[in-house]
Amino acid sequence: MKTKLITTLILTMIALGIIGYSYACTNGGWHINCYCNCDIKFTKVTTSDNEFEKDVANVYAEIVNCGNTINAYITNAYPCYRAYINYTIQNTGCKPVHFDSVTIINPNPEALEITTTNHTCTWLSSGGTVQGTTTVHILQPAQQNSEYEFQIKIGVSCQEGNPHTIGFWKNQFDKALCKSGKPQVPATTLEQYLDQISPQSPIYEFTGTRKEKFKLALSILDPPYHSIMEAKLKAQLLALWLNYVAGWTGGYKYKGMTAWEIIQGSENALLNHTGNYEYWKNMCDRFNNLGGW
Amino acid sequence: MRRYRRNNPINKTIGMTFLLLMLALSITGYSYSHWTKTITIQGTITTAKAQLIITSHKLLIPNIANFNTTHQIEYYVTSDNLTLIADCTNVTGTEWTIKIGLIVKNNGTMPIDLTETTITFNITTTNFNVTTYYYNFNSAYWDDTLTFSDVPPLGNVTLPIQLEPNDQAITWTIINLFDTTQIVDIQITATPKFHPFP
Numbered sequence: 001m002k003t004k005l006i007t008t009l010i011l012t013m014i015a016l017g018i019i020g021y022s023y024a025c026t027n028g029g030w031h032i033n034c035y036c037n038c039d040i041k042f043t044k045v046t047t048s049d050n051e052f053e054k055d056v057a058n059v060y061a062e063i064v065n066c067g068n069t070i071n072a073y074i075t076n077a078y079p080c081y082r083a084y085i086n087y088t089i090q091n092t093g094c095k096p097v098h099f100d101s102v103t104i105i106n107p108n109p110e111a112l113e114i115t116t117t118n119h120t121c122t123w124l125s126s127g128g129t130v131q132g133t134t135t136v137h138i139l140q141p142a143q144q145n146s147e148y149e150f151q152i153k154i155g156v157s158c159q160e161g162n163p164h165t166i167g168f169w170k171n172q173f174d175k176a177l178c179k180s181g182k183p184q185v186p187a188t189t190l191e192q193y194l195d196q197i198s199p200q201s202p203i204y205e206f207t208g209t210r211k212e213k214f215k216l217a218l219s220i221l222d223p224p225y226h227s228i229m230e231a232k233l234k235a236q237l238l239a240l241w242l243n244y245v246a247g248w249t250g251g252y253k254y255k256g257m258t259a260w261e262i263i264q265g266s267e268n269a270l271l272n273h274t275g276n277y278e279y280w281k282n283m284c285d286r287f288n289n290l291g292g293w
Numbered sequence: 294m295r296r297y298r299r300n301n302p303i304n305k306t307i308g309m310t311f312l313l314l315m316l317a318l319s320i321t322g323y324s325y326s327h328w329t330k331t332i333t334i335q336g337t338i339t340t341a342k343a344q345l346i347i348t349s350h351k352l353l354i355p356n357i358a359n360f361n362t363t364h365q366i367e368y369y370v371t372s373d374n375l376t377l378i379a380d381c382t383n384v385t386g387t388e389w390t391i392k393i394g395l396i397v398k399n400n401g402t403m404p405i406d407l408t409e410t411t412i413t414f415n416i417t418t419t420n421f422n423v424t425t426y427y428y429n430f431n432s433a434y435w436d437d438t439l440t441f442s443d444v445p446p447l448g449n450v451t452l453p454i455q456l457e458p459n460d461q462a463i464t465w466t467i468i469n470l471f472d473t474t475q476i477v478d479i480q481i482t483a484t485p486k487f488h489p490f491p
Contacts, residue, residue, distance in 0.1 A: 158328035
């Protein structure tokens with residue numbers, strides 16, 4: 001009886017642990033931060049139309065449902081009338097969000113032409129805003145004294161990964177090269193990352209066996225303490241490349257620059273020997289630290 | 294003893310329950326961790342109504358003795374208030390002339406342009422002179438004291454006449470028979486026409 005009780009207790013504890021872990025996953029991996037969430041909202045909406053001579057139709061819009069919905073009302077509309085709904089979306093969470101889809105649901109395409117800003121495949125940084133416009137055009141076949149409806153659904157998802165520091169990547173290659181501990185990024189994945197970087201970057205070329213590739217990567221990531229600035233830049237740049245191919249840089253910006261822009265700038269500096277290595281090293285370094293890892 | 298404990302059905306039940314619980318929680322956690330959201334713009338559009346109706350009508354005949362008995366005319370406005378129909382019998386003689394007056398109203402919710410009053414005949418004929426005069430609404434152009442000879446009153450305007458919702462206008466159409474060949478009975482319709490504005 002006592003054994004059963006203890007077993008049940010242990011199982012309950014494990015189950016509760018899984019719940020905790022699951023909740024932690026909401027905020028990315030093992031990093032538990034209950035104050036960091038993902039969210040976006042409509043924060044502003046304005047309207048206008050194509051009437052200049054005479055004000056016949058009216059358009060009005062309001063934000064409802066805690067910023068999750070814009071309700072737009074167009075009254076007394078007629079063929080050739082165009083209403084413009086200008087909106088602002090803000091990322092109110094602490095992680096970048098990705099716009100996955102923009103879907104227009106228009107059951108009456110013969111009467112209404114609906115166009116809207118396509119945010120698909122773009123990122124919105126934490127605290128950042130993006131503007132969009134939806135245009136409603138009433139077409140000639142629209143029936144008078146009738147009612148039409150439309151919907152636009154904007155689907156977003158959260159960036160689950162964060163940029164990781166150079167130390168993190170050194171640690172992964174260290175562990176992958178049979179040092180103590182288990183890497184968080186599997187060796188196969190690390191090799192895939194290096195294989196993706198090689199053809200894209202004019203700076204790095206990883207060839208040979210997996211071990212040779214890893215040794216080269218580690219030597220770049222961990223230059224001697226008194227090495228020249230060029231080597232330090234190459235080290236931070238490789239870490240940034242690894243973050244980039246891992247998909248952990250989407251939506252993040254440092255000083256208004258995306259990871260890709262910093263990579264381009266750094267590689268141009270290295271290729272053209274412009275000498276401003278320290279600037280780009282710092283840019284890569286700061287970007288790699290955006291995730292706080 | 295150990296063997297007995299391993300096969301204990303209660304232990305099996307606990308184990309199964311735990312596994313199922315773990316699976317369910319993992320699925321829940323995994324789903325929750327992949328945060329997605331949909332924000333929506335929803336629109337409702339009501340379209341305007343554009344309509345021009347006849348709110349009042351008159352048909353004046355010449356001040357000639359027995360004209361009404363000799364040339365009987367029955368006229369009415371259709372139930373949708375869009376058209377005046379005049380059934381005319383014994384349409385003969387060069388003195389045969391009628392003057393149709395209409396008060397038209399923008400009964401819709403948007404501005405419209407009065408573009409014309411269309412006169413049609415139920416037979417193909419070129420025996421009539423038809424002239425229409427258009428007026429901004431003013432009782433002077435519709436007064437009950439207005440006689441056959443007073444029409445058309447002075448003050449007509451050129452088309453189109455722009456009418457805001459509930460605005461009215463007056464049209465007077467003079468139809469005169471100038472060639473009496475073979476005309477006996479005829480139906481005449483008068484329909485005010487418009488274009489939505491803008």
